[in-house]
Amino acid sequence: MTAPSIILVEDDPPLRTLTARALQEHGYQVRPASSGPEMWVAFDAGPVDLVVLDVMLPGTNGIDLCRQIRRKSDVPIIFISAKGSETDRIVGLELGADDYLPKPFGTRELIARIRAILRRVGVERGPDEHRESEAHFDGWSVNFPRRELRSPTGAIVDLTGAEFDLLGSFLSHPQRVIARERLIELSRTRMGDSSDRSIDVLVSRLRRKLSTQEKGAPITTVRGVGYMFNAEVSRA
């Protein structure tokens, strides 16, 4: 398999060079661009596996570029923003960006996010599982673009990135026993390499958040094997 190609759109020249170098050092092929038009030139230069896109660009800004890309392609997009505001993040994710990284970021963080997304695309985004936006179970609803979980009464329930990915893994394998190791592999996306938390802690936290007074969480432990998600999942 050839090295994944990444288009990097960043208007600050030194930062563009530094980021490009960091990506290259981690084995990615990088096509840098400083603006929208350059980005489209880079798109024409060959297949693209991922776009790293700065939100604040001269001319067409990153949000609009993201919208334009989405009309043509499903290529994963990571937003980079100096603003770091919540509205920015939500707008970006709703427009179809796959992740949002506030400045300043370290190489390790950037690489971890890129790897996570590429893995997620490879593992989860099969031909028929195509960018689903919502899932429902037991009255709960999950919004994937916004990475949001809402309770049966409609309240936002905070999940960490790792918890959300774990829930996502459960939701794509409902009513099937999932081995611990497989779950770790599936959910690894967010955990990155910083804190390799025990999957059991994650599961117990998710359980606590998904439990209600009337009903426990729909996650059962299958002794010696792993876990099972015991709820009917409907997707939209």
Next chain:
Amino acid sequence: MRGSLGLLGRLFAILLLTVLLEFAVGTLIYERSSQLYLQDDEARRLAEHLVIARKLLTEQPPEDRRLLGLQLTTDRYDIHWSAAAPPPPPLSPELERMRRQIIAWEPSLEKSGLWLRLTPGRHSEVNGGLRLPDGSWLYFGMPHGGGKWAFTIGRMGLALIPVLALLLAGWVLIRRTLAPLRDLTHATHRIGRGSEVIVPEAGTSDVRNLISAFNAMQARIHRLINERTETLAAVGHDLRTPLARLQLRLEEVRDSDIRDAMGDDLEEMGAMLESLLAFLGGEKDPEPVVRTDIAVSIATVVDAFQDHGRDVSYDGPDHLEMEVRGLSLRRAVRNLIENALHYGHRARVSLLRKDDEVLIRVDDDGPGIPRERLEEVLRPFSRLDDARQRNTRGLGLGLAIVQKAVAAERGQLTLANRPEGGLRAEICLYLPRSATRG
């Protein structure tokens, strides 16, 4: 506005004084003239009666005159005839006017030696006499004044009604005229607590001018503050790009000790920028109110601290849903925990619901805050550490950000030293109605 009277009271007092003065003087003049008129009337009627009596008496022979006198006597006028010469007329200066009036009406009485006298007593009486052409005398008497006062008081009461109406109208009009000023005062109280308060220009031209000047001043102040805020925020945003460069260049530092130290510095700078932007933000880009499970939010924040090996615990329900600005509330709780860990070693976070109140408590085991500085620490950029003895991170905006977040929820932040030692920071939020789950 001095004293307790205020502008309204003062203007009304002026009105009251003017109207009362006018009333008093007016009444006095009116009373005086009407009294004169009454006297005039009295004199005229007496004059007519006397002329007729004189004429009738003169035409009768003297032996019938006494009887005729009795016949001429009415309820009001007492007439009798006497052939005897009158006693010398005593001086009655207060009746001189009346005498002149009588003569003015009936000049024929001029030559009749008319005299008048006032008999003193409770029912004072005017007596008098006049000479008939044959030298005999006609004596007469009539009551003087009487019952006048009751009449006068009734009339004055009647006259007071328009005065009171005038005062009432004056009060209402002055109040209306001053209403724009009152609005301005209320607006002044609200200024500086959030959004701009535009006072509608109304009232008299001076008040209008004042209000328009006030609005202009307010706009200037807001523009100034906005410019500063935007400048600071822009600097904050712009600093992030060079910071990102530094962060990436860090990888090239070979010496791991230096790299770690620089990494810490960069992290601190990033945290400072983040807290600065959190403090400045929220005005231009307010976070929407969303139904949120705050118990889960707090537990998630606590989990993150635990994952970093910090001694933080959570005690409370698994779920509690409320309409809040989830992000800023989470940041507030995080800031309180960071403070607790900075000044103490552990943080005990608890969430409890008391009727319509939701209490989020963060207790630490630190030294607490001296009572006199409890308020000071809520101010932006204030720090407890004197002379930077301790390794203080951040800009001193932590509690100010908490304060802002809590105020946005119309809640309350209280800091109190616990009797058993340590500080308790408590966020009190109010539930609109029973709106919770679990």
